[in-house]
Amino acid sequence: MILCCGEALIDMIAVPTLSGRDGFVPHSGGAIFNTSIALGRLGAPVGLLTGLSSDMFGQQLAGDLRASHVDTTHVIASDRPTTLAFVQLKDGHATYTFVDENTAGRMLRAEDMPRQLAAVSALYFGGISLACEPCADAYAAMLAQHGANCAVMLDPNIRPGFIQDQTLYRTRLNQMIEQADIVKVSDEDLDWIIPGPEGHDQKVPLLFQAGPSAVIVTRGSEGASGYLANGTVVSVPVKPVQVVDTVGAGDTFNAGVLASLERAGQLTKPGMKAMSPDALSDALTLGAEVAAVTVSRAGANPPWSHEL
Numbered sequence: 001m002i003l004c005c006g007e008a009l010i011d012m013i014a015v016p017t018l019s020g021r022d023g024f025v026p027h028s029g030g031a032i033f034n035t036s037i038a039l040g041r042l043g044a045p046v047g048l049l050t051g052l053s054s055d056m057f058g059q060q061l062a063g064d065l066r067a068s069h070v071d072t073t074h075v076i077a078s079d080r081p082t083t084l085a086f087v088q089l090k091d092g093h094a095t096y097t098f099v100d101e102n103t104a105g106r107m108l109r110a111e112d113m114p115r116q117l118a119a120v121s122a123l124y125f126g127g128i129s130l131a132c133e134p135c136a137d138a139y140a141a142m143l144a145q146h147g148a149n150c151a152v153m154l155d156p157n158i159r160p161g162f163i164q165d166q167t168l169y170r171t172r173l174n175q176m177i178e179q180a181d182i183v184k185v186s187d188e189d190l191d192w193i194i195p196g197p198e199g200h201d202q203k204v205p206l207l208f209q210a211g212p213s214a215v216i217v218t219r220g221s222e223g224a225s226g227y228l229a230n231g232t233v234v235s236v237p238v239k240p241v242q243v244v245d246t247v248g249a250g251d252t253f254n255a256g257v258l259a260s261l262e263r264a265g266q267l268t269k270p271g272m273k274a275m276s277p278d279a280l281s282d283a284l285t286l287g288a289e290v291a292a293v294t295v296s297r298a299g300a301n302p303p304w305s306h307e308l
Contacts (some may be wrong), residue, residue, distance in 0.1 A: 001045035002122045006032030006129035009083035028064040031127030038255030038302035040068035047071030053104040057082035080104040110141035126155035147179040154180040181272035184216040213272045226280040236284040239292035248300025256287030
C-alpha cells in the first residue's frame with residue numbers, strides 16, 4: 001500500500017453566525033491527511049502514519065479515515081491535543097493560523113516510527129510535519145530507514161512563516177529531496193528552495209542533481225508540468241471549473257498522481273527510475289482532474305472514483 005506520513009489536523013473554518021460575527025466549524029484536514037483520504041476514495045490501497053489525539057477532534061479524524069477506507073494500522077495514538085488550523089477564506093484562497101504546541105502530531109519522535117513496514121510499497125511525505133520539530137526529524141528518520149526499499153514522493157508544501165530555523169529546515173529538506181523519487185513543488189516552493197531570478201526551467205535541473213527521477217511543478221491556474229531526468233517535459237492544463245475555494249487542491253492533485261502510478265504498476269523503486277513520458281502525463285492528468293473536483297466544492301472534499 002501507499003503509506004502517507006505526516007500531519008492530520010482540524011481546519012477551523014470561519015463561517016457567519018446568527019449574531020453577525022464569524023464562528024469556526026471543525027473540518028478534518030492537514031495536507032497528508034487530505035492526500036490519504038483522496039487516495040482511499042480513488043480506490044488506492046493507502047494508510048496513514050501520523051500522531052492522533054484521543055480527544056474529540058482526534059476521534060473525528062479517525063472516523064473520517066475509516067469512512068474513506070484509509071488503513072490506520074500505523075496511527076500513533078496519545079492523549080496530547082490535536083493540532084488546530086484556523087482558516088480564513090478570502091476570494092476562495094485560504095490563510096492559516098496554527099495552534100500546534102505540544103500536540104499529538106507534532107511531538108512524534110524518531111523512536112515512535114515503525115522499524116518494519118509490511119506490505120508498504122510507497123511512501124509519501126510533506127506538509128507542515130516537515131517544518132516542526134520534533135516530528136520533522138522523526139519523518140526524516142523514517143525516510144532514511146525505509147526510503148531505499150519504497151517508492152518515495154515528497155511535496156514540501158512550504159509555508160515560510162511556519163519555519164523557525166530556516167537553516168535547519170533547508171538542510172533536512174535537501175536531505176529528503178536526495179532520497180525522493182518524485183519531488184512535487186509549486187512554483188512558489190521552487191523559488192523558495194532555489195532563490196534567484198532564473199526561470200523554473202532553469203531551476204528544475206538543479207533539483208535533479210540531488211537525485212529524484214521526476215519533478216512536478218504546479219502553477220495554479222496555469223496547470224502543471226512534469227520533468228524527467230532525461231530532459232523530457234510534459235504539461236497538462238487545469239480543468240476549467242467554477243472555483244469555490246482552493247483548500248486541499250494540491251493534496252488531492254498529489255493523490256491523483258500517486259493513484260495513477262499505482263494503477264499502472266509503476267509505483268515502485270524500479271518503476272520510478274523507468275517512468276515513461278506517457279505514465280507521467282497520465283499521472284498529471286488524473287491529478288488535475290481530481291483537483292478540479294475538489295476546488296469546485298467547499299473545503300478539502302476529494303472525489304470518490306465514481307464521481308469522475
